[in-house]
Amino acid sequence: MGLFDFLTGKTICPRCGNTNAKKAAGRILCPNRSCSNFDAALARSVDQRANASQRGLSGNFSPRRPIEIRYCDFQGLDRTFTVDADSLVRRKNHMVANAVPTGRKISLSRARIQNLGEVEAALPERFAPDAPQPSARERQVLAYHKKHGSTSPLYEKIRAKYPNW
Numbered sequence: 001m002g003l004f005d006f007l008t009g010k011t012i013c014p015r016c017g018n019t020n021a022k023k024a025a026g027r028i029l030c031p032n033r034s035c036s037n038f039d040a041a042l043a044r045s046v047d048q049r050a051n052a053s054q055r056g057l058s059g060n061f062s063p064r065r066p067i068e069i070r071y072c073d074f075q076g077l078d079r080t081f082t083v084d085a086d087s088l089v090r091r092k093n094h095m096v097a098n099a100v101p102t103g104r105k106i107s108l109s110r111a112r113i114q115n116l117g118e119v120e121a122a123l124p125e126r127f128a129p130d131a132p133q134p135s136a137r138e139r140q141v142l143a144y145h146k147k148h149g150s151t152s153p154l155y156e157k158i159r160a161k162y163p164n165w
Contacts, residue, residue: 013030013035061099061100063083078114085123090120095107095113132162134161134165142162
């Protein structure tokens with residue numbers, strides 16, 4: 001216990017060390033069922049908060065362009081994810097997309113995706129295939145000014161050359 005713990009409002013159970021303990025009427029009430037300071041009402045409130053976080057796994061997200069990704073996870077189990085193809089982005093060695101049912105972003109390793117060809121074919125094209133691409137230096141200038149919301153004569157010249165970048 002620290003010197004200024006009273007400022008944070010956190011109470012630690014002296015018997016088991018649980019940080020979710022409360023102090024009421026001079027007694028320490030602990031949500032740990034195996035502790036001698038156990039309080040059933042406090043344990044229910046902690047359980048309800050834990051259940052609320054589990055309820056976040058349901059949702060009604062329906063993708064406009066669904067695509068199924070067959071994936072072999074780290075335990076060797078085959079899983080299938082339905083994601084929105086419009087939200088699909090390649091980030092280094094991963095594919096990131098919004099998944100059904102919650103709409104939350106998931107990141108999947110490209111090495112473990114079993115239908116990688118189909119997934120990469122569904123990636124939205126950022127540029128036309130025959131369009132000229134900016135050089136590394138031009139990309140650096142474009143990215144800097146886009147990030148900072150600023151402009152310069154060089155940036156304007158490059159933007160005129162690559163209007164869709």
